[in-house]
Amino acid sequence: METADLSHHISRRFNEDLERVRSKVLGMGGFVEQQLRKAITALVEGDSSLGEAVALDDHQVNNMEIAIDEECSRILATRAPAAGDLRLIVAIIKTITDLERIGDEGEKIGYIASRLATMERPADKYREIKHLGRVVSEMVHDALDAFARLDVDSALRVARQDRVVDEEYEAIQRQSITFMMEDPRTIRRALDVMWVVRALERIGDHAKNISEYVIYMVHGKDIRHTSLDDVERELREGQRAAGAAAAPSA
Amino acid sequence: MQPATQAWGFAAVRLLGTVVIGCGVGWLFGNPWVGLAGALALHLVWVLMYLFRLEWWLRHRSYADPPDPGGVGGEIIAQVVRLHRRKRFHKQRFVQLMRQLQRSTAALPNGVVILNAQREIVWFNRMAARLLNLRRTGDLGMRIENLLREPEFARYLARKDLSNPVVIRQTTPADSYLSLQVVPYGDGQLLLLVSDVSRQMRLEAVRRDFVANASHELRSPLTVISGYLETLSHDPALDSDLQGPVAEMRRQAERMTGIIRDLLELSRLEETGEALGGEPIDVAALLALLRKDTVARPVHPRDIRVRVESDAQLIGDEPEIHSAFSNLVDNAAKYTPAEGSLEMRWWVDDDGGHFAVSDTGMGIPAEHIPRLTERFYRVDAGRSRSTGGSGLGLAIVRHVLQRHGATLEVQSTLGSGSTFTCHFPPGRIRAFRRPVTTVSA
Numbered sequence: 001m002e003t004a005d006l007s008h009h010i011s012r013r014f015n016e017d018l019e020r021v022r023s024k025v026l027g028m029g030g031f032v033e034q035q036l037r038k039a040i041t042a043l044v045e046g047d048s049s050l051g052e053a054v055a056l057d058d059h060q061v062n063n064m065e066i067a068i069d070e071e072c073s074r075i076l077a078t079r080a081p082a083a084g085d086l087r088l089i090v091a092i093i094k095t096i097t098d099l100e101r102i103g104d105e106g107e108k109i110g111y112i113a114s115r116l117a118t119m120e121r122p123a124d125k126y127r128e129i130k131h132l133g134r135v136v137s138e139m140v141h142d143a144l145d146a147f148a149r150l151d152v153d154s155a156l157r158v159a160r161q162d163r164v165v166d167e168e169y170e171a172i173q174r175q176s177i178t179f180m181m182e183d184p185r186t187i188r189r190a191l192d193v194m195w196v197v198r199a200l201e202r203i204g205d206h207a208k209n210i211s212e213y214v215i216y217m218v219h220g221k222d223i224r225h226t227s228l229d230d231v232e233r234e235l236r237e238g239q240r241a242a243g244a245a246a247a248p249s250a
Numbered sequence: 251m252q253p254a255t256q257a258w259g260f261a262a263v264r265l266l267g268t269v270v271i272g273c274g275v276g277w278l279f280g281n282p283w284v285g286l287a288g289a290l291a292l293h294l295v296w297v298l299m300y301l302f303r304l305e306w307w308l309r310h311r312s313y314a315d316p317p318d319p320g321g322v323g324g325e326i327i328a329q330v331v332r333l334h335r336r337k338r339f340h341k342q343r344f345v346q347l348m349r350q351l352q353r354s355t356a357a358l359p360n361g362v363v364i365l366n367a368q369r370e371i372v373w374f375n376r377m378a379a380r381l382l383n384l385r386r387t388g389d390l391g392m393r394i395e396n397l398l399r400e401p402e403f404a405r406y407l408a409r410k411d412l413s414n415p416v417v418i419r420q421t422t423p424a425d426s427y428l429s430l431q432v433v434p435y436g437d438g439q440l441l442l443l444v445s446d447v448s449r450q451m452r453l454e455a456v457r458r459d460f461v462a463n464a465s466h467e468l469r470s471p472l473t474v475i476s477g478y479l480e481t482l483s484h485d486p487a488l489d490s491d492l493q494g495p496v497a498e499m500r501r502q503a504e505r506m507t508g509i510i511r512d513l514l515e516l517s518r519l520e521e522t523g524e525a526l527g528g529e530p531i532d533v534a535a536l537l538a539l540l541r542k543d544t545v546a547r548p549v550h551p552r553d554i555r556v557r558v559e560s561d562a563q564l565i566g567d568e569p570e571i572h573s574a575f576s577n578l579v580d581n582a583a584k585y586t587p588a589e590g591s592l593e594m595r596w597w598v599d600d601d602g603g604h605f606a607v608s609d610t611g612m613g614i615p616a617e618h619i620p621r622l623t624e625r626f627y628r629v630d631a632g633r634s635r636s637t638g639g640s641g642l643g644l645a646i647v648r649h650v651l652q653r654h655g656a657t658l659e660v661q662s663t664l665g666s667g668s669t670f671t672c673h674f675p676p677g678r679i680r681a682f683r684r685p686v687t688t689v690s691a
Contacts, residue, residue, distance in 0.1 A: 023396055030399025037421060137421055148396040149388060 014079055018088060021071050022148075025092050025099075028064040029144040032103050035061065036140060036203065039109040040133035043196060044126050048117035054110030061103035065096045087220055091213040095147065098206040102140060105199040105206075112192050119189050128175070129196060132168050135161070136200045139207040146214045152235065155211035159228055165204035172197045257322045268293045361444030365432075369394050369407070369440065381428060381444050394442065403430060417447060427451040462517040465510045472510065476503045505640070512642035515573065516625075519649040528654075530563035530680055531571055533596045533605070539572075540579045540594065550583050551609070553591035560598040565678045566654050574650035577643040578607045578670050584639065585611035590667075603674040610667040619660050623648040647672075654678060 035054055042051035072093050075081065081089055139161050146154040176190045176197075215223050215231070223231045268289045276285015304323045307316070308330065316331050318324050355362055361378030363371060370391050374384055382398060389397065395404055398418075406416035415431035426448040433441040479500040482488060488496065537556045544550050564571065582592050590610035597604055614622070618629045626641040644658075651658055655675045662668035 019393070023393055026396045026399050027401070027404055030404065031401045033399065034401055037419075134421070141421070144399065145383075145397065148392065149385075151388075 011079075014081075014085075017071075017075055017079070018081075018085060021068060021075065021092060022088070024064070024068050024071070025095055026144060026148055028061065028068065028096060028099055029140075029147070031064065032061055032099050032106065033137065033140055033144070035103055035106040035110075036133075036137055039106045039113060040130065040137070042110055043113035043116060044130045044133075046113075046117040046121060048114040051110040051112075051114030051117065055107045055114070058103050058107035058110075061100055065100040068096050069093065084217075084220075087217050091217040094213050095210050098209045102203050102206045105203050108199050109196050112196055116189065116192055122179075122186075122189070126193070128168070128172050129193065129200070132165065132172065132197065132200050135165060135168065136204050136207070139165070139204055140210075143207040143210040143214070146211055150214065150218050152215055152218050155214040156228065156232060156235075158211040159208050162204050162208040165201055169197055169201040254322075254325050257325050261322055265293065359445075361442075363394065363442040363444065365394055365440040365442055367438035367440075372439075378442075378444055381426075381446055398430075406430065407432065415443075417451070458517055458520055461513060462521075465513040465517065469507075469510050469514075472503065472507055476500070476507060479503055509640040509642065512640040512646060516642055516646055516649060519570070519646065519653065528566040529568065530565055531568050533564050533603075534558040534561065536572060536575065537594050537596060540576055543576065544579055544583045544592070547583060549588055551586040551590045551592045552588055555591065555593045557593065557595045557597075560596060560603075562598045562603060563680045564603055564674060565680055566674075567650075570650045570653070574647045574672070575605065575607075577647050578672075581639070581643060582607045582609035582611070582668070582670070585609065586667075587611070598679055600676070601673065602676040603679045604671055605674075606669055606671040608667060608669040613664040613666060613668055614660070614662040615664060616662070619662060622660060623658065 035057060038050055039054045041047065042054060072089050075089055079085075139158050142154055142161075143158045145151070146158060173194065176194055180187045180190045209224075212223050215221060215235075219235060221231075221234070269286060272286045272289020273282045274285070276282035276288070279285065300319065300321075300323055303317075303319055304326065307327065311330075311334075313331055313334055316327050318327070355375045356377075358375060358377060361375060361381045363374040363378045363382070363384075366372050370393050371384070371389055373390070374382075378384060379386065384397065395407060400418040400420075402416050402418050406412070412432045412434070415429045417427055417429050420426050420428055426446055427450075429445050429447045431443045433443065435441055479496060483493070483496050483500055537558060541554055541556050544554055579592070579594060586592055586609040592610075593606075593608045595604075595606045595608070614629055618627075621627050622629075623644045625645045627644075628641060648658060651672055655678065657673045659671040659673060660668065661671070
């Protein structure tokens with residue numbers, strides 16, 4: 001398995017370097033997850049100070065991205081990793097970009113939340129946003145779990161989940177348009193809500209990207225811009241072939 | 251005679267017999283040495299075959315049915331079988347013990363995760379798997395912070411002192427609060443204890459909200475009552491019989507306002523749990539202000555000293571620190587007779603900054619000291635009511651200090667006075683740099 005590659009290296013220092021940078025990425029992920037959760041809470045509960053705090057803390061995400069980026073460059077330059085290690089570094093560099101974007105979207109939501117807190121709240125208390133936010137947070141969480149465990153199955157599940165988010169996005173959009181037509185006074189608020197929903201939808205896309213990097217990292221396959229069913233079939237076949245190859249030697 | 255000695259005896263006799271017979275037969279044929287050599291060779295072949303059988307058995311040990319080749323070999327096999335039985339007995343006992351241990355840890359209502367020095371998961375029980383969403387086999391060898399990514403947990407791990415558990419909020423699989431504590435043991439290994447504290451956290455939140463809401467709701471009617479009482483007490487037409495009661499009502503209404511103000515202050519302090527950065531505070535100026543306030547009291551100790559031994563500044567939230575210090579000074583002034591003395595002291599050393607208030611009051615009995623900072627805790631019910639405190643002062647002090655990473659130390663001798671000391675960590679202290687503007691002014 002590819003997982004074993006990470007723990008069996010000739011150079012222990014190299015191993016530790018890789019592990020450390022991996023932990024850093026996941027630590028950054030944990031921070032981003034929390035930012036996202038706080039931003040959604042701020043919006044749903046109308047907590048303007050929490051929303052502002054989220055927007056203010058975003059620079060920490062940027063600092064983490066820069067630090068991890070530097071470390072990756074250093075590893076590339078000094079260790080010249082190959083095969084699985086190289087894929088790990090490449091996947092990390094891509095993952096932190098997506099995490100940073102998630103952080104930016106979270107900042108946006110926090111900022112809008114602090115503004116929406118001063119406006120009248122709708123009767124449904126942003127129930128749809130709460131639900132969508134939950135789905136998206138879970139996606140980010142599961143994508144990072146898949147990254148930590150190098151778990152292709154979970155990664156594929158996350159990638160599939162993106163379709164649910166897109167449908168939900170459409171539904172909220174239609175609903176907002178109805179509200180705006182019914183009562184033009186709500187247009188301002190509805191527009192802000194649309195920004196938030198759009199941000200959440202984008203976060204879902206980023207989570208999907210991260211799970212694609214996991215598949216790339218484990219199998220060395222680039223599955224971007226291919227249909228998920230094809231990917232799954234191909235991976236299954238790959239596994240079967242590997243199993244068949246392994247069977248006679250056992 | 252022991253069987254082993256017996257067996258060795260037989261072996262010796264057999265060898266001697268072989269030698270004698272070999273020599274005898276050789277002597278009959280005219281050459282005893284050839285006979286001896288032939289006999290010894292035969293004996294050697296026999297010994298080798300014997301050894302072969304022994305080794306063959308040892309290789310394919312079938313303990314259930316050990317052969318008995320007799321002699322020394324039989325003894326060796328008997329010893330091996332005995333050793334094996336003993337080993338099997340110990341092993342079974344060990345396995346049983348392990349199973350019991352595992353069953354008991356699995357039944358624990360708390361999650362337990364064993365981590366090695368690299369913080370990789372070595373073992374965890376069922377509850378830990380449920381609470382932390384861990385996978386039975388796949389997650390062994392994984393670094394804990396890779397799966398438990400909450401920033402609070404990372405900060406907790408980076409801390410030196412792990413004795414206070416950290417509470418994190420989890421949204422997957424269910425929205426819950428988990429209390430995590432790491433206990434180092436053995437050779438750099440760590441024990442991570444996990445418990446679900448969602449219920450406590452929710453109850454705590456309900457309690458906090460209730461206190462805050464109730465205090466808030468009580469404030470408005472009380473303002474009206476106080477307002478009318480004030481007008482009434484200044485009314486010259488007020489019946490002289492009623493003047494005393496009205497004055498008393500006014501005092502009590504004021505006291506109630508104080509209690510509600512303190513309750514609101516406390517719930518605000520609780521609401522924003524974590525320590526904040528804050529700005530540098532000029533402690534000398536703060537203490538001078540507190541001294542002025544104390545002197546302004548109708549009854550105050552005659553001798554009030556302020557000793558500022560360092561011009562280092564304290565980093566914190568100024569209104570909160572002011573409230574905490576003034577509560578301490580107020581208490582000291584309240585319980586010190588007019589002829590007594592009161593001292594405020596500020597000093598800085600390697601352990602950080604320290605603020606102490608000493609008085610020469612009646613002191614506090616030792617058994618009350620640990621409970622002093624509880625809400626509404628009274629050392630002497632009758633006496634405290636007469637001094638008109640809210641009973642929340644020290645609770646506020648404790649919360650403010652907690653938020654600043656500081657601790658409160660109380661020393662008291664009955665009859666000769668008490669000292670309340672606040673210890674601030676070195677990170678909260680900054681050497682004073684006189685601003686340019688004040689120098690030129």
